[in-house]
Amino acid sequence: MRKINGLLKPATMALLPLCTSLAFLPAHAQTAAPATPAAAPVVKYDLTYDIISPVMAKNGMVASEQELATQVGLDILKRGGNAIDAGVAVGFALAVVLPNAGNIGGGGFMMIHDAKTGKNVALDFREMAPAKASRDMYLDDKGNVAPGRSLYTHLAIGVPGTVAGLTHALQKYGTMKLSDVIAPAVKLAEKGYPVSPSLALILAAERDHLGQWESSKAIFFKDGRPLEAGDKLVQKDLAKSLKLIAKKGPSVFYEGEIGKKIVAEMDKHNGxxxxxxxxxxxxxxxxxxxxxxxxxxxxxxxxxxxxxxHIIQMMNILERYPLKQYGADSAQTIHLMAEAMKLAYADRAEYLGDPDFNKVPVKGLTSRAYADELAKKINPDRATPSSEIKPGKPQPYESDQTTHFSVADKQGNLVATTYTLNLNFGSGIVATGTGITLNNEMDDFSAKPGVPNAFGLVGGEANAIGPAKRPLSSMSPTFVLKDGKPFLVTGSPGGSRIITTTMQTILNVIEHDMNVAEATITPRIHHQWAPDQLRIEKGISADTIKILQDKGQKISVQPSMGRTQTIQIKDGAFYGYSDPRNPDGRTLGF
Structure with a gap:
């Protein structure tokens, strides 16, 4: 047993039963038997008591993948800032305390619910391809994808959008000054913080990745080795960059001193x-x-x-089935989810790309009529091989590493943000003199139609490389509303698995009546059409796996998927939970 979110949790991801013995019950829930056996009453159980409980608060809540960043956001809320102020503060703080994924050298998406107007905004600050980017820039002279070119070189770096996105959100929807919300991140960068065991493991795994560049080694190495657990990570150059942004705004990044250093880094290495x-x-x-x-x-x-x-497309398909009756993680529920996932990811490969360059059939893909047609292809008793699944025709219906954080305030404002460098530490390249780790998001384009990217995703012409285009993403910051009022804020990192992780979290709450803690720790599954395998986490029973195999599913038990940060608003209170798949995550409220 171990503590997660301040609560006692099992070491595995398997969901505990409500009450396995009287010893698990709190004192108020136990009824002691009297001394006379003949008069012994039946033991009463407190069925309202959850063994797995979320964090609860009345005034506001922040959930992120790093406790120090969560605390920064909570402090902003306590000072009277709204959810957007807190979200921007968390975004800048994560660039310091979660350096493998948090960033100001990458990009992402932010969903905003403005309580005053009831307006919902999808803020796109995704990276963009440079003007010199070309369709075949990652192919060798034989027309094959050159290994590593789209991942670990200066050619892998897209134009960062995080600084523009966070400052835009604050200026338009926040209430506080930029200098005030960045100040905590500056302090963390200047004074440093102890490297956690999980960050130490990531640094060790990325030794070769980061060790190629002196500017990166100067920050993340000590005595020729990556920083270890307990070492202090101090980032003086990053602190200077954050101070400049706090003082001069985003223009210093895109047109001023910081931007010039990024361009100099590019010029030096043929970026x-x-x-x-x-x-x-x-x-x-x-x-x-x-x-x-x-x-x-x-x-x-x-x-x-x-x-x-694709969350909506899959849920449109699944709504016709009695998933609640089948049960969470039953063989039938998993089979139906997997079949819906295959259909959605086949469409993803064909139709999805930058909407400013391609007509994406959004209305068709999310229509219920199209879901009706797709559902006809699902055999509830037998898996359909991916080789037999082709992209559908939605047009007639037209009429990993990443991080996520969620914020909700007492006024009803919501923020769900997923942003990224792509892989751990992105390109691994720190722009000299800035302390800013740069992304490798260009790999999210389709370097060659039909050739998988780093996450195994196959893309087509809609996601081909082109100047000023934004690469396709799986990032899915999501709200769920009930009667127009906030009900759930969620999202996750995890590359191609983000979409399915987010959907399963929502289904666990709505279909299976789980609280957000239970919804989070329940084992997850994933299918992305290609490769044709149903990926599952540990915790699914052997009997269930056997039934799925008998249905023709190709099972692959693999490491955990996703690290959700979820807040539920219910009965005038906030209930939140940080996924224990990342031990550094934390949800805090007040």
């Missing part, structure tokens, strides 16, 4: 990003994609995220 690329970067406010599931309104990111579309 493509120019001063004009940085100056021309734009944040885009988009309309969220919206669906309905059993009376709840599901609202998520539109393209260039594929997440929102």
């Amino acid at each position: 493509l990003i120019t001063a004009a690329d940085l100056k021309n970067y734009k944040v885009v406010e988009r309309e969220p994609v919206v669906g309905n599931y059993r009376g709840y309104q599901v609202m998520s990111m539109p393209p260039p995220s594929s997440g929102g579309i």
